[in-house]
Amino acid sequence: MEKDKTRLLADNGVYAYEILPVTDVTVVRIKPRNFLGMAIYVTLCCCLPCGIIGLVYSIDSSNRFDRGDYTGAVSAASKAKQWSIRGLVYGIVSIVLFTAYFILMFIWIWYIYFLESDVEQSVYTLPNDFD
Known part of the structure; x- marks a missing residue:
């Protein structure tokens, strides 16, 4: 008995077509989270360069x-997340450092002008030789 690709020979000599089962495979893939909102927030509020790179990878x-x-x-999406987190960390660190810097500058200026103004000769005042 020879096997043909399209039909089979039965025992009684009659050709019968081979019926192949039809299977439909539907693959459903869920869209990965692209972190677009986080990239926009980082761009506007924290660190512009890292946020722009995060936006590019997100899109x-x-x-x-x-x-x-x-x-x-x-x-x-993974790279967008990494760049957005980097930008968020850089932004928070820079905000903390700038805030500490300005607080220390304010304390230093307040110390110079208000606490040492009672002393007659201050280290920070110019001598009278420049008349």
């Missing part, structure tokens, strides 16, 4: 998913 993640590149979309 790239959406575009790659729309083209069907799921692994590329996940990779771009």
Whole structure:
């Protein structure tokens, strides 16, 4: 008995068509989180360069998913998250450092002008030789 690709020969000599089962496979992929909101927040409030890089990767993640590149979309989303977190950390650290700097400058100026004004000869005053 020879096997044909389209039909089979039965025992009685009649050809019967081979019926192949039809299976529909539907692959549902969930769009990865692209961290667009976090990238926008970092761009506007914390660190502009890191936020812009996070925005680019976030938009790239959406575009790659729309083209069907799921692994590329996940990779771009991961990079967007990393750059957004870096920008958030840099922004918080810089805000804390600038705040500490201005507080220390205020304390130093207050010390010079208000506490040492009672002393007759201060270290920070000019001598009278310049008349």
